[in-house]
Amino acid sequence: MIIEYEQIWLIIMNISNFIQECVNTVMDSHPVQYQPSMEISEGEILVKGKTFGRWESKKFIIDEEKKVFALRSSKGKTRLKPYFLSEYQVENKERKKDKITFDLTSKTGGKCLTLGTDDEQTADEIISVLQNLCSRIDVKPNQVEIIQKNKQDNINNNQHQKVINTIDYEIPSFFDIGEIRESIANIRKGLYNLENFKLVAENNSQIYRNENNHHQFKVFVEFDGNCQDAIIQNLTDYNKINQWNAYISVVESKMIKELHEDKSFLICEVRELSNLFIFKREFQYLQHHLKIDNLHFIVQKQIDQKSYTKNYQGSLKYGVWAIQASEKQTKVYYFSEQSMLGLSYSDEDAYLIQQYLAQIINLKQFNSITQNINLQNKSNEIQFQDKQQLQQEQKTTETNNKEDNDQFFDCEELDAMNDKLFMAESNSNKDEVARDVYEQNVRKQTILPQQVDALDNIQDWVDKKMKLVLSGNYNSLSIKILHQLQPKEYDPLQRQLLTQQEGGHYIFKKDFIREEKNGGLKVINEEKLAAQKAVIKFLLTRIGASLMLGKSITSISMPVTIFEARSNTERVCSSMGFAPIYLEDAAQSQDIYYRIKQCAAFQFGFIFMYLSCEKPFNPILGETFQGFYDNCPIYCEQISHHPPICAVQMYGRQYRIDAQLELIANFNSNSVVGRNVGTVKITFENPHQVVLITLAPGSLNGTTYGDKVMNYLEKQFIIDLKNKIIAEVTFNPDKKYCQFFDVEYLNQLDYLCGAICDVTDAAIQKYHKEGYRKYKGLDLKSDIKQIRHKIKGIWVNEIKIDNQKLISIHNDFPVKMQLAQYPIPSDANFRMDLLWWKLRDFDQSQEWKEKLEIQQRQDRKLREQKGKKKK
Numbered sequence: 094m095i096i097e098y099e100q101i102w103l104i105i106m107n108i109s110n111f112i113q114e115c116v117n118t119v120m121d122s123h124p125v126q127y128q129p130s131m132e133i134s135e136g137e138i139l140v141k142g143k144t145f146g147r148w149e150s151k152k153f154i155i156d157e158e159k160k161v162f163a164l165r166s167s168k169g170k171t172r173l174k175p176y177f178l179s180e181y182q183v184e185n186k187e188r189k190k191d192k193i194t195f196d197l198t199s200k201t202g203g204k205c206l207t208l209g210t211d212d213e214q215t216a217d218e219i220i221s222v223l224q225n226l227c228s229r230i231d232v233k234p235n236q237v238e239i240i241q242k243n244k245q246d247n248i249n250n251n252q253h254q255k256v257i258n259t260i261d262y263e264i265p266s267f268f269d270i271g272e273i274r275e276s277i278a279n280i281r282k283g284l285y286n287l288e289n290f291k292l293v294a295e296n297n298s299q300i301y302r303n304e305n306n307h308h309q310f311k312v313f314v315e316f317d318g319n320c321q322d323a324i325i326q327n328l329t330d331y332n333k334i335n336q337w338n339a340y341i342s343v344v345e346s347k348m349i350k351e352l353h354e355d356k357s358f359l360i361c362e363v364r365e366l367s368n369l370f371i372f373k374r375e376f377q378y379l380q381h382h383l384k385i386d387n388l389h390f391i392v393q394k395q396i397d398q399k400s401y402t403k404n405y406q407g408s409l410k411y412g413v414w415a416i417q418a419s420e421k422q423t424k425v426y427y428f429s430e431q432s433m434l435g436l437s438y439s440d441e442d443a444y445l446i447q448q449y450l451a452q453i454i455n456l457k458q459f460n461s462i463t464q465n466i467n468l469q470n471k472s473n474e475i476q477f478q479d480k481q482q483l484q485q486e487q488k489t490t491e492t493n494n495k496e497d498n499d500q501f502f503d504c505e506e507l508d509a510m511n512d513k514l515f516m517a518e519s520n521s522n523k524d525e526v527a528r529d530v531y532e533q534n535v536r537k538q539t540i541l542p543q544q545v546d547a548l549d550n551i552q553d554w555v556d557k558k559m560k561l562v563l564s565g566n567y568n569s570l571s572i573k574i575l576h577q578l579q580p581k582e583y584d585p586l587q588r589q590l591l592t593q594q595e596g597g598h599y600i601f602k603k604d605f606i607r608e609e610k611n612g613g614l615k616v617i618n619e620e621k622l623a624a625q626k627a628v629i630k631f632l633l634t635r636i637g638a639s640l641m642l643g644k645s646i647t648s649i650s651m652p653v654t655i656f657e658a659r660s661n662t663e664r665v666c667s668s669m670g671f672a673p674i675y676l677e678d679a680a681q682s683q684d685i686y687y688r689i690k691q692c693a694a695f696q697f698g699f700i701f702m703y704l705s706c707e708k709p710f711n712p713i714l715g716e717t718f719q720g721f722y723d724n725c726p727i728y729c730e731q732i733s734h735h736p737p738i739c740a741v742q743m744y745g746r747q748y749r750i751d752a753q754l755e756l757i758a759n760f761n762s763n764s765v766v767g768r769n770v771g772t773v774k775i776t777f778e779n780p781h782q783v784v785l786i787t788l789a790p791g792s793l794n795g796t797t798y799g800d801k802v803m804n805y806l807e808k809q810f811i812i813d814l815k816n817k818i819i820a821e822v823t824f825n826p827d828k829k830y831c832q833f834f835d836v837e838y839l840n841q842l843d844y845l846c847g848a849i850c851d852v853t854d855a856a857i858q859k860y861h862k863e864g865y866r867k868y869k870g871l872d873l874k875s876d877i878k879q880i881r882h883k884i885k886g887i888w889v890n891e892i893k894i895d896n897q898k899l900i901s902i903h904n905d906f907p908v909k910m911q912l913a914q915y916p917i918p919s920d921a922n923f924r925m926d927l928l929w930w931k932l933r934d935f936d937q938s939q940e941w942k943e944k945l946e947i948q949q950r951q952d953r954k955l956r957e958q959k960g961k962k963k964k
Contacts, residue, residue: 826844
């Protein structure tokens with residue numbers, strides 16, 4: 094995606110924070126180690142930034158015992174920035190506007206602070222404490238006190254040494270560090286020391302994080318039955334490094350070396366963790382397995398050496414696994430301190446580690462899953478061989494029989510065709526193989542609709558798509574296929590409705606809830622919210638690189654990790670899911686007003702289904718998409734790049750849809766408004782009736798601060814020019830508008846009302862004159878001849894017409910769209926950036942996306958040059 098100029102100033106607003114973070118990183122590359130004492134007081138104070146002079150609220154502590162004033166970020170950073178007060182003095186107290194300010198000035202030329210508070214009494218108290226600590230001279234303890242303190246320290250050390258001396262197990266010296274020894278001892282005693290730990294995840298496993306050190310975790314998991322051997326197998330299978338964890342790169346992770354003397358193994362583990370972007374980190378560590386009594390321990394410790402895979406390295410300071418089994422249950426413990434490194438915020442780092450640790454619940458299932466997959470694969474191979482044999486037997490009897498009726502392919506038959514196409518690449522008889530597939534296809538004369546979501550393995554589906562693209566034979570084949578242009582018969586009992594997506598409601602998913610106070614849909618998916626916030630950092634990095642290289646920043650590509658797994662051509666077609674339900678019903682009726690009502694239901698259904706908190710891929714000029722609804726074909730093509738316009742056609746039963754929609758986005762300081770500008774034209778048969786539909790714009794508030802809430806704005810229309818009927822609906826109407834149509838008024842952003850009206854000739858002429866882009870709606874005083882039906886409702890709940898339900902988000906469901914099995918080569922599902930995205934390889938997806946964008950810009954220049962020559 095090309096960044097629009099309107100967005101650039103929003104990015105610049107965040108540059109100051111970015112620069113400040115960089116400065117802090119440089120200043121604190123070797124921070125002074127400071128551990129607070131028990132005698133501290135805490136509070137919050139304003140700190141003035143040195144670069145831009147902005148005030149920021151930060152939490153502070155005053156350590157009277159160690160004479161330290163320390164700051165920490167109010168956003169939750171745990172690292173303290175200490176100022177040792179013996180080297181500072183308090184100066185320059187004064188009132189500036191609404192603040193009392195003072196300086197904490199270094200006596201040795203170090204960093205100085207300007208502090209402030211709104212309350213003068215609070216300022217005086219803080220200044221008094223700081224002045225006392227700055228001027229306090231500590232009395233050195235006498236010799237007797239030093240001797241007594243040393244004696245006490247020796248006693249403590251002896252007690253600690255006594256515990257160490259009672260260790261009854263051996264461990265290689267490399268792993269002999271306090272954290273590992275202490276973890277083993279505490280697990281054996283059942284002492285987990287969770288006083289400073291907070292429970293951060295509880296879903297079949299309990300994950301605790303140290304509040305004072307966000308890189309330190311303790312995980313507790315219980316499995317039913319005795320599965321100790323399976324768990325140890327998964328943790329120590331050095332041919333398949335930690336494949337129980339979905340975030341492990343199977344290809345890059347491996348056992349580098351076995352140290353026979355210590356019975357240890359050098360492991361290279363590569364993780365691919367996702368917040369917004371994919372964070373790829375390499376962890377190199379030694380691992381050793383030992384058994385103590387009835388407990389199995391697997392200890393890990395980082396080894397410092399060059400990267401094995403040329404990825405950035407993370408840090409695994411230590412890790413201690415413990416497995417304890419009985420007949421009824423198996424307990425797994427994991428105590429560790431680790432970090433992804435290289436991230437700006439400790440909370441972000443901790444979140445990514447937490448994602449990784451949450452996979453521990455898969456330790457038991459992994460063996461059974463892989464066994465089942467292997468058995469299933471063997472079963473499929475046997476079934477496929479039987480199928481091929483049966484097809485061969487039937488082939489001779491079918492050769493002379495021409496099939497006049499259209500049929501659908503069997504899924505296994507289609508897979509066999511795909512395999513033939515791919516294998517033809519290395520086959521000397523390429524033409525014969527392609528001809529064989531083509532003849533089977535022409536004989537059947539149709540395309541099998543296939544729902545991707547119904548496939549057991551999305552990777553298999555993507556692999557087949559990639560094979561078709563790379564084989565080189567698919568293009569000529571698909572062009573010769575007789576594509577379906579008319580709806581086919583279907584069994585209404587076989588209709589599949591879309592009721593869920595991503596484990597939630599088909600629209601809300603796990604992304605939205607209704608904002609009860611003001612109305613609209615509030616975005617609640619914390620993972621996606623956190624991901625989107627990181628875009629600014631990504632863009633700033635790209636902008637900096639572009640400026641350094643002298644490149645234009647208008648060519649910066651947005652990160653694919655904020656995109657959804659489909660192009661806008663597919664998203665538009667996916668929004669037509671209510672057409673078979675409402676428009677097919679409307680086509681059966683002779684009542685032109687009933688048809689308008691059903692068109693209104695379809696219109697609302699379209700804007701419902703187009704909702705998403707993720708961005709679709711921008712279509713490439715000439716990109717197409719093919720699908721089916723109840724065996725009714727739908728086609729889409731991107732017919733313009735700038736402006737981005739797609740054309741849609743759907744062939745329904747006694748109705749047809751033709752649409753041209755231009756996707757427009759307008760950015761404001763804290764919101765973005767998107768709209769599909771254009772008309773959706775619906776043509777009914779028997780009797781002939783043409784209806785034009787326009788769509789209301791949608792808004793997303795809270796793009797830079799505050800809650801993200803989605804809503805619809807302004808108006809949308811249904812227009813029958815011949816019969817002089819206009820249906821107008823206004824979102825968030827005012828009280829007078831509601832009173833005109835005699836419907837109740839609700840002060841909610843997601844409330845709407847309107848009506849289906851007979852209108853005057855002047856109203857129709859006004860639409861002809863202004864067109865869909867400029868048309869603002871009915872003049873309530875002069876355009877309306879008669880109000881036929883009244884519309885009202887909360888769009889995130891239910892919409893009524895004449896107090897009867899028209900459509901409900903919660904109770905009415907669209908038809909599932911199926912994908913064409915053999916679309917033409919320009920289909921969106923052949924885009925390599927999309928295919929890599931579906932495989933969750935975002936690096937490859939980003940690379941392909943940028944290649945396609947460069948190619949688009951080059952093609953555009955060529956078109957412009959050709960156009961100039963013609964003129």
